[in-house]
Amino acid sequence: SNSTGKNEENTESTNNAGTSNSEGSSNSSDDKKDPIKIGVLASLSGALESYGKQTVKGFKLGLEYATEGTMEVAGYKIEYVIEDTETKPEVAIQKATKMIEDDRVDFLIGSSSSADTLAVLPLAEEYEKIMIVEPAAADSITGADWNKYIFRTARNSSQDAVAGAAAIAGDGVKIATLAPDYAFGRDGIAAFKEAAEKLGADIVHEEYADPAATDFTSNIQKIIDAKPDYLYVVWAGANTPWNQIADMKVQEKGIKISTGAPDIAALATMDALIGMEGFTVYYHTLPKNEVNDWLVKKHNSRHNGEAPDLFTPGGMSAAIAIVQALKNTDGDTDVNKLISTMEGMSFDTPKGKMTFRKEDHQALQALYAIRLEKVDGVDYPVPVLMRELTPEETAPPVRN
Amino acid sequence: MLPKNSSKTNIIYCAVAFLLICYPFLNDSKSMLILFTQVFIFAVFAMSYDILLGFTGIVSFGHAMFFGIGAYTTGIFLKRFDQTILILILSILVAAIIAGVVSYIVGLLSLRLKSHFYAMLTLAFSGLFLVAAEKWRSLTYGNDGFTFPIPDALKDRMTLYFVTLFLMIIVYIALKRFTQSPLGRVLQAIRENEPRVESLGYAVIHYKVIASVVAGVIASFAGSMYVLTLRFVNTSVFAIDVTLDALLMTIIGGVGTLVGAIIGAGLIEFAHHWLTGLAKVHWIFERWMIFFGILYILAVMFFPLGIVGTIKLWAIKRKGKKAEVVKSEKIAG
């Protein structure tokens, strides 16, 4: 068949194998083993570009770390293909199909947005390929829309919520919430509410704002009226309410703010929230373990002095998970074998030990209760560890 | 009186159709099939838009509304009921009916307005649909959307390729006939001079509503097909970007030509594919979107009437023919 011109598909590994679509399946008894291929879907353009780039950087470092620089596992070369979903579901599907059908990848990793990821899930099932979800957080990925080929190294919204609750909730604590009025915000608050009420807190007010709004003062006004002890904010997207929260003197009125600390670029907009107590998925100074030390060091030298950001360790974890699974199967890419070895598998990541839960393949993982503080020499508020929230503590309910 | 030309162009069209039918047997790259499928679907959508923009002279900023109606209806039907062809067809029909009714109502409410005001009112309506899709979460699962299974018979990309190709050809032929029917000619007259049409004894508002219903229904087909290939739907189908895509494809190809819409869809989808591909070849292309923007700018500079429109003009000029019928098909500045 005519597949010229396909060679420029960039498989960024050392060896660009035009041979990959020669024979149907690979026999492990062969001398020359077919490489194992991983396809990474990420937003490399559009609104989530920076997330996508973090994932990709982390993924590359992760492969390097897990294979100790050989880019080989059990004698198989590892190659990868990276494709940009542009944060559009239809592009995600097109690219995923291309990677599965034309590049013949054995694993998928992705993607930066939940919608893109949801759109690709059925493909994983149809083609029986393992897909590691990273960093999309929608609960339904490991919930209603889950299938057995789906694993997730990213934390889901419920884990965020549990962590958020753990950071502030307690007996009789009155909490008001603010979130953008769409699925991400609504789900986040629902999960938070469940977790916080379990800890004895009282949700006194839920406020949802137009995610594209310029003015949040009405929403904040209502929160002030509800007189809570805490205001818990779930927010994502560039447009932020922080300035207005400060301008409305929320904190002066004795209402403490709590939210998830975002990536560094967004932290820079949170000056007004210094002193805020909340949680984070990752900040490079928080986890104390070898993997993270390696990551911070390598990232620094590889990317001219930059520290790894919010989703960098996630990309790395996804790579580590795949390599470890392949080690366990001795390079066998038979999907059922892989699933059974990955179910319940623990692996060391920059965030400590993660474990794929058997029931829904969600990786249980540590999250961090933090306080935002001003640190000398850093021009944005820095998350400072108050307490590590253990994987068990933040384990979300099984919902599939 | 038929210009000899038209039989020649018909031969070209048939040849292209034939090539497209053969294509999957020559090259079985699935991603190419998906790309083509995408082109066919957007060609249908853009053609429906051309009925409004090119033939009736109405600029709508809310055409995504009908696309979204098709998309969600099919998605919800397949999620809730059996995944049979019957349910699929039923969903397409129901979508068409809803789109028809909605376009009828929206048309009645808004078609009396002058150009910009009409455009913005349609934007408002489609914005309301977007909010509804976001808020009616028991049905739509909100902004994240939902996946759904499709009939087994359609799972093969090749089948979908042929289904959408077939749909595109049928829609093209049907709309071509529609625009060249006596009614279609009246639409073009409305584009030129609306009050004058009134005094020739045509009830303008009926025609505009008919145009908007036809466009709406065809757009809903495109929406249904679109989610069928994705097996997923979310609120992005109602976004202004979808309308803008149709707008761009129609304009780049040449308004008021129908083929233009197809060519525009192909051009934009392939340019997109090609440019994103380049992004990995050289860092210069990492911001490939810039080149996309430049493409639009150059298109206006070199093809001011769109590709088809400008080529037609060249053809006329070369022949030195005086004012030809074809020229009448170009829209007023």
Added chain:
Amino acid sequence: MDVLINLSINGLATGMLIFLLAAGLTLIFGLMDVLNFAHGGLFAWGAYAGIWSYTMTGSFLMGIICALLAGLLLGLLMEKFIIKPVYGNHIQQILITLGVMIVLSEMLKVVWGPNQLSAKTPSYLAGSWEFGGVIMIKYRLFIIVIGFLVFFTVYYILKKTKIGLIVRAGVMNKEMVQALGINIKKIFMLVFMVGSSMAALGGVLLGPYSGVIYAEMGMEFAILAFIVVVIGGMGSIKGSLFAAILVGLSGAFMAYYVPDLSLAVNMLLMAVVLIFRPQGLSQINGL
């Protein structure tokens, strides 16, 4: 009562901000009838150029000046190379300005990277006063003042000079205006540049308002600006001001009293206005 006052003041301030974003578009789209989809790109460039130079120099005034200059320059280039050939042709305008929009917002990422930038409020405008339960955010009062200044300047130019008339006449019949001895091309260019610099001003003032600027902000706010220009009545600066304040206030009150509708408030407002006032809020010609 306090709530009412708070909502009104904040709604007014947001309205004024929206007016600042829409004022340039009132000239370019409303008056000159150019469907400029790249208008949002001008916001974003104004914001980036302004906030960047503000951060560099530490002077907010400097930031504003830089934003204005960036707007003027971009306006000049755009008019000369992009818009001039497509006056009077909406279809070509849509395509070409969408192209420019893409180029502008991608260029932002080339120059300043894909991440959002934080925009701090200058210290003398930061914070708020509180009287009883009424909170006055200083920056918002500043926006209200600037908004009125811009309004009166533009209003004066359009009302007291011939420029507004000439532009409107030029849109209706360019040839005739030239046959009256007026260099309409130059005037269009000037008005376009002024409109662009006003867009840039809106952009830079938006920065400290929400604290962040990002490349996608352009398109988001451009739609809002279009809504305001249309429901205000094309080309009427008074109408735009009125419509912008209406949008601001209804946003504030809806979010407080009918939060379930707040996502839809702008679209609902536009639909209602256009169905009942098909020519927009101002009279036709109601400059």
Added chain:
Amino acid sequence: MTLHLKLDAVETYIDQFHILQGVSLEVKRGEVTVLLGRNGAGKTTTLRSIMGLNPPAKGTIEYSGENITGLATYQIAAKGIGYVPEDQGIFGELTVEENMKVAMKKDNEQTKERLDYILNLFPDLKKFWKRSGGNLSGGQKQMLSIARAYVNDNDLLLIDEPSKGLAPIVVEKVMESIQEMKSKTTIVLVEQNFIMASTIGDHFYIIDDGRTILHGEMKELKEDENIRRQYLGIA
């Protein structure tokens, strides 16, 4: 007497159509020159070529001895040439007042005087001063169009069918006004109303198929029935 306007073998294309194929005119200062010819002959295109609205591809146009071929329309107009177009060119959404304002080059006493004169000539305009131009009657639009050209201190007026749509009594007034103006202003007139053309014209040109085919003194034309029949189809 010097030549005020001179067209030498002007050829003009519109798109690819060769509309003017050789128009030569000599217009003397202080005279009324009338262009005659059947529909589609190219009279309007001739005036538009002079104004630079359809710039000629070949030939030259001289104004007061200066070559103005290829200048931009506004530059030509600024030299003191007023133009009353065939389709009146009213700014429909502007009021009568605003239409006049756009036209007025200067805002001085003289202009005011001229304005008074005009409003006297066409009282309808005064009556509908604040009404939008698009709502005027056909004849009123014609008056407004003429008024816009009269209000400036022009040396040369190009007037395309001024009598079209005007009541006989107003035609008469326009004729008078043209005659009054003649002392200061040169006039090139396209006119189908032969009574008017022959009454006020000094000199005539007949254009056919994009060419000037005949010219002479208006007196001759008035007297020579043969020419009239041959070229204008009237007796």
Added chain:
Amino acid sequence: MTSIIETKDLTIAFGGHIAVDSVNFSVPSNHFKSIIGPNGAGKTTFFNLLSGQLTPTKGQVFLKGEDITKLSPTERTRKGIGRSFQITNVFPNLTVLENVRLAVQSVAGVRYQMLRHFRKYRQFEEKAYEILRLVLLDNKAGAVAKNLAHGEKRKLEIAMLLALETEVLLLDEPTAGMSLEEVPAILDVIKKIKADGNRTIILIEHKMDMILDLSDSLMVLFNGRFLADGTPEEIMNNETVQTAYLGGLYE
């Protein structure tokens, strides 16, 4: 003699200005009526009221005894009132032939047919050609309407009106701007229509010689009001008409 078109107290005001003021008017069928009056007298507005472009503030319009005041222009055209416009009003980017063909198609009642090809209706095209020949515009059949010279557009305007084949024809200054040479040809066309019978023609013109030549009777409007009605001779001798309208040219 029954009147085919009739108005009762027909009035319209724009803002404060009463453009047509309580006009009672009646034309018998097969009659040729002309309307004269100074600029701004309300003649075109009166036509707009007859053809439905405007709705009166007061009064009624009757066609063959039926009250048509509430009907739209479309419906009135279908009932038999056709008109031409003072300001040329054609489809600028369509060909001359197509402009006329659209009118023919409307008359034939092929309005909502969306399945057959329009060229299947060859007879429409032929009919359109025929009409273009009549107004001496067949040589421009293929030209795009906006490229016509002014006089040619006026002819097209008349052609479109003729194509409508309505019983009542409203002609608003059909020969304005038409060349001396061609006016007689158009006059011939109008005369031919008149001679054919069963057409009622109402004409607005400022060219008195033409009016005198054609009309059976004349109505004079002045400041929106009915001023006089009568045979051409009667009107020409009416002193008010002379001073207010005709002036010296026709003395």
